[in-house]
Amino acid sequence: xxxxxxxxxxxxxxxxxxxxxxxxxxxxxxxxxxxxxxxxxxxxxxxxxxxxxxxxxxxxxxxxxxxxxxxxxxxxxxxxxxxxxxxxxxxxxxxxxxxxxxxxxxxxxxxxxxxxxxxxxxxxxxxxxxxxxxxxxxxxxxxxxxxxxxxxxxxxxxxxxxxxxxxxxxxxxxxxxxxxxxxxxxxxxxxxxxxxxxxxxxxxxxxxxxxxxxxxxxxxxxxxxxxxxxxxxxxxxxxxxxxxxxxxxxxxxxxxxxxxxxxxxxxxxxxxxxxxxxxxxxxxxxxxxxxxxxxxxxxxxxxxxxxxxxxxxxxxxxxxxxxxxxxxxxxxxxxxxxxxx
Numbered sequence: 001x002x003x004x005x006x007x008x009x010x011x012x013x014x015x016x017x018x019x020x021x022x023x024x025x026x027x028x029x030x031x032x033x034x035x036x037x038x039x040x041x042x043x044x045x046x047x048x049x050x051x052x053x054x055x056x057x058x059x060x061x062x063x064x065x066x067x068x069x070x071x072x073x074x075x076x077x078x079x080x081x082x083x084x085x086x087x088x089x090x091x092x093x094x095x096x097x098x099x100x101x102x103x104x105x106x107x108x109x110x111x112x113x114x115x116x117x118x119x120x121x122x123x124x125x126x127x128x129x130x131x132x133x134x135x136x137x138x139x140x141x142x143x144x145x146x147x148x149x150x151x152x153x154x155x156x157x158x159x160x161x162x163x164x165x166x167x168x169x170x171x172x173x174x175x176x177x178x179x180x181x182x183x184x185x186x187x188x189x190x191x192x193x194x195x196x197x198x199x200x201x202x203x204x205x206x207x208x209x210x211x212x213x214x215x216x217x218x219x220x221x222x223x224x225x226x227x228x229x230x231x232x233x234x235x236x237x238x239x240x241x242x243x244x245x246x247x248x249x250x251x252x253x254x255x256x257x258x259x260x261x262x263x264x265x266x267x268x269x270x271x272x273x274x275x276x277x278x279x280x281x282x283x284x285x286x287x288x289x290x291x292x293x294x295x296x297x298x299x300x301x302x303x304x305x306x307x308x309x310x311x312x313x314x315x316x317x318x319x320x321x322x323x324x325x326x327x328x329x330x331x332x333x334x335x336x337x338x339x340x341x
Contacts, residue, residue, distance in 0.1 A: 009036065011044045020051045023279050024058055034229050038273045042265040045272075049303035052272035059280045060306045063336040064328055065119070067154070067284065068112035068311040072138070073099045073124040079193045081181070082255035083218055083248060086125040092253035099124065099134040105141040109149050115311050115321040118336045119152035120145065121177060121214075127194070128158035135164060142171035154214060159194065159202050165209035175242060176206045177214040183227035184234060190221055203238050215240045216286070219270050220248035220261040228270065232277045241281045244309065245271060247288030261288065264296040268303045275304025282307045290319055298327050 019029050019037070029037075040048055075096030077086045085092035100108075105122055112120040122138055129135050138155065145153055155168055156177035165176065180199045181187065187196040206213040215238065217231055235243055248261045262270070274283050284307030285293075285300045293300060297319075301308070310324050318324075328335060 009039055009041065011037070011040045011048060013047065016047060016051045019276065020054055023055055023276060029276055031229050031233055034232065034273050034277055035225060037276060038225050038228060038269055040269065045265045045268055048272045049268055049299065052275040052304035053302050055275050055279050056283075056304045056306055060282070062333050063306070064301065064333045065282050065284070065307040065336045066117045066310050066324075067119045067121060067307065068115060068117035068309070069121045069123045069156075070100070070105055070108035070112075071125075072105060072108075072122050073097065073126060073129075073134075075125055077126045079127050080191060081193075082190045083181075083221055083251075085251040085254055087254070090254045092251050094251075099129075099137060102137045102141045102144075105138070106144055106149075109141075109145040109151060109153075112311065113149050113151045116325055116335050117151060117310060119154055119175070120149075121154035121156055121175075123156040123177070124158065126158055128160050129164075131161075131164060135160075135167075139167060139171045142168070142173055146172040156214075159198060162205055162209060165205060165211060169209055169211050174212060175214045176209075176211045177244070178202045178206065179215055179217050179244070179246075180231065180234060180238075181217045182221055182223055183230035185230060186221070186223045186227045200238070203240070207239070212242065213238070213240055214242040214244060216242075216244040216246065216284070218246040218248055218287075219267070220259065220288075220292075221256065222259060229273075229277075232274055235281075236277055240278070242284065242307070243274065243278060243281050244284040244286040244307070245274065245305070246286045247292045249288040249291050261292050264293050264299075267293055268296070268299055271300050271303040271305050284309060298331060301327075301331055301333060 075086050076088050080087055080089040085094045109120045142153055153173045154175040155173050184196045203213050203215055247267055250257050250259050283305045285305050286309040289297055310321055
């Protein structure tokens with residue numbers, strides 16, 4: 001008889017099947033049911049993942065949306081997000097540099113395309129990219145990348161204004177990335193220089209500008225299981241259809257450098273439950289997967305995930321791209337084809 005860890009429950013196949021059939025039929029699970037799934041024991045987690053993956057297969061197919069980013073500006077951020085190595089409040093040993101040139105952004109996009117990325121995102125550290133020369137350099141790069149390289153383009157430039165969002169859309173981006181980071185009730189514990197309301201307002205303005213938001217967060221910041229469910233249902237309420245799932249990678253010099261990240265089994269439960277709550281969304285494995293899932297990275301793509309960030313992150317390295325390509329091949333999963341129409 002399997003022993004169940006404190007706070008963990010066993011899960012009957014009949015109940016998992018009933019929840020899955022409800023979702024496949026267009027229904028939903030409740031927050032209470034989602035919490036029940038999130039707290040199953042390690043022994044039953046592969047079963048939970050298998051049912052989550054049935055939902056993924058039904059709504060999303062076998063394509064994997066591979067994205068890559070350019071860290072286009074780094075360091076000296078005015079915000080005090082407790083997890084972030086770029087915050088000026090912290091003392092992490094990271095590269096610090098101003099916005100890279102238009103030509104360098106385009107070169108990064110070419111490398112992303114060659115690595116197999118479906119989409120490419122221009123990402124800057126800092127609260128926002130203000131209107132002016134830096135923003136115009138980014139605007140100039142977008143149509144060149146779209147028209148000559150043939151890759152979908154996203155941006156993550158912080159809390160920018162409505163006029164800037166419209167300019168980005170006119171230039172040719174399809175998505176704008178702005179994470180909510182964590183549950184509304186936990187946000188004040190990780191950041192006080194801006195609010196959850198600022199984050200939610202940004203997402204709503206992205207939608208109002210005719211862009212699709214890419215919005216997720218970071219798990220393992222010290223939030224409770226209830227707050228993980230709260231975050232997932234907040235994403236559902238906001239209508240998010242692209243959810244990057246980051247797992248805390250504690251960086252020396254940040255406020256969370258000594259936090260113990262979730263275990264691989266716990267991470268797989270997070271992916272699985274997100275798929276139950278957001279059955280039609282693109283759920284992306286993003287920062288922290290290599291260091292936290294380790295030998296179990298591929299399992300995320302059998303636990304409901306259908307997106308993969310490749311080629312590295314803002315201040316940390318990722319897998320070599322050939323490793324991720326082999327992983328997809330071994331799983332019999334197809335990289336998605338860019339949609340440029």
